[in-house]
Amino acid sequence: MYIFNADLHIHSPHSIAVSKKLNLDTMIKTCKKKGLNILGTGDILQPEWLKYMETHLDKDKNGAFLYKGVNFVLQTEIEDVESVHEVVLFPDFDSVREIQKKLKPHSKNILDEWGGRPRVNLSPAECVDIITDSGGIIGPAHAFTPFKAIFRQNKFKTLKECYQDAVKKVSFVELGLSANTDLADKMDCLKNVSFLSNSDAHSESPRSLGREFNKFEMENPSLDEIILALERKDGRKISLNVGLHPKLGKYYNMFCNKCRRRIIFKKAKKKSSSGLNQYSLTAEFVVNYADEPEKAKKNYINQVSKNKMVCPACKEEFGKNFKIKLGVSERIDVISDHEKPNHPAHRPPYINAIPLVDIIRSVKRIKSATSKTVLNEYEKIIKELGSEFAILTEISIDKVEDFDANIAKIVKALRNDKIQYTPGGGGTYGEIKFDL
Ligand SMILES: [Zn+2]
Numbered sequence: 001m002y003i004f005n006a007d008l009h010i011h012s013p014h015s016i017a018v019s020k021k022l023n024l025d026t027m028i029k030t031c032k033k034k035g036l037n038i039l040g041t042g043d044i045l046q047p048e049w050l051k052y053m054e055t056h057l058d059k060d061k062n063g064a065f066l067y068k069g070v071n072f073v074l075q076t077e078i079e080d081v082e083s084v085h086e087v088v089l090f091p092d093f094d095s096v097r098e099i100q101k102k103l104k105p106h107s108k109n110i111l112d113e114w115g116g117r118p119r120v121n122l123s124p125a126e127c128v129d130i131i132t133d134s135g136g137i138i139g140p141a142h143a144f145t146p147f148k149a150i151f152r153q154n155k156f157k158t159l160k161e162c163y164q165d166a167v168k169k170v171s172f173v174e175l176g177l178s179a180n181t182d183l184a185d186k187m188d189c190l191k192n193v194s195f196l197s198n199s200d201a202h203s204e205s206p207r208s209l210g211r212e213f214n215k216f217e218m219e220n221p222s223l224d225e226i227i228l229a230l231e232r233k234d235g236r237k238i239s240l241n242v243g244l245h246p247k248l249g250k251y252y253n254m255f256c257n258k259c260r261r262r263i264i265f266k267k268a269k270k271k272s273s274s275g276l277n278q279y280s281l282t283a284e285f286v287v288n289y290a291d292e293p294e295k296a297k298k299n300y301i302n303q304v305s306k307n308k309m310v311c312p313a314c315k316e317e318f319g320k321n322f323k324i325k326l327g328v329s330e331r332i333d334v335i336s337d338h339e340k341p342n343h344p345a346h347r348p349p350y351i352n353a354i355p356l357v358d359i360i361r362s363v364k365r366i367k368s369a370t371s372k373t374v375l376n377e378y379e380k381i382i383k384e385l386g387s388e389f390a391i392l393t394e395i396s397i398d399k400v401e402d403f404d405a406n407i408a409k410i411v412k413a414l415r416n417d418k419i420q421y422t423p424g425g426g427g428t429y430g431e432i433k434f435d436l
């Protein structure tokens, strides 16, 4: 068996807000720095991107696609009539064309310049049937995010509720940036399904591409082998999921759907005599103070899930009621069966990672992720020590220390899960709180 690091969900310049510089050459450059062996093509149903991939990818004897030493899996994301996003993987270009043809009567934008992630007016079950009948595999994307996801607020609570009889043909669940296996394994309905941790990258930047990936153990990088690994058959498997710490994701914490402030709870300094909730506002947060913050938060979440909680900041500012929405962590709390994660025996470990670019930013105290100083340092450490994944998870801390003692401190804390985070939410990424 061989090890393959795979990121199976990205986009192309034919989706909204994607870097114009994203192409096969920039993709593989980042793959090599990160230590990625297999990458999804992104947006393969889009006609121009399909043609571009068909022209440039070679096929090896196992049926795996290849470009200059990096393997590719034909991949797209679709949106069904329930506004649930799904990741789709295809075995070959014939299957892509066949599915494109079958979906076309149900989609207005599948052949459009900007139809990278097409909207398909079919039920989740109908999508699963069409994809799997033509040799593809499919599973819900970023399953818990507050928008466009299967388990979002007021939407489905189980896989079966969404996919009905087609649920048996769902091959995986993608966790999304704000979830990990500890969160997802609180749900009973997910215990038999394999989890994917993918980047959903909209850019070739090493901060984005491969920020989540899966370590596969299989014979070769073809889709047939990936399917065996997802089914955990013949010794094939996913042996590790690596992804952002959920608190670094954009949708971990509950938020106001209008001003996008995140709602957090802190212990009140003084006991409140009135029993009324006290809060303070910052540009990014509504901070609620309570004698028992955990308990107050639970009640609050309960109200939010009934669509009954409005944003106090917006009320002050606009005199209007705007609803608070649950983040990934609170939504899982509401629909889960277990208070603590209940990992099935087959579940691989999960590493809560931080992109190396962000570690360097935090060490150098630089805000901008595109700063020359940060990117030069990134290039330098990769050149000296090896791929980003090796630096974050494998290389001895002594070696990292020889390069930079502060970077080593954070990498060590990351490996021991000792880092504090300001949780992301409402579209804003979380941040690391680390005193050097
Ligand atoms: Zn999506």
Ligand SMILES: [Zn+2]
Pocket (backbone or CB within 6 Å): 256, 257, 258, 259, 260, 261, 311, 312, 313, 314, 315, 322
């Ligand atoms: Zn608000």
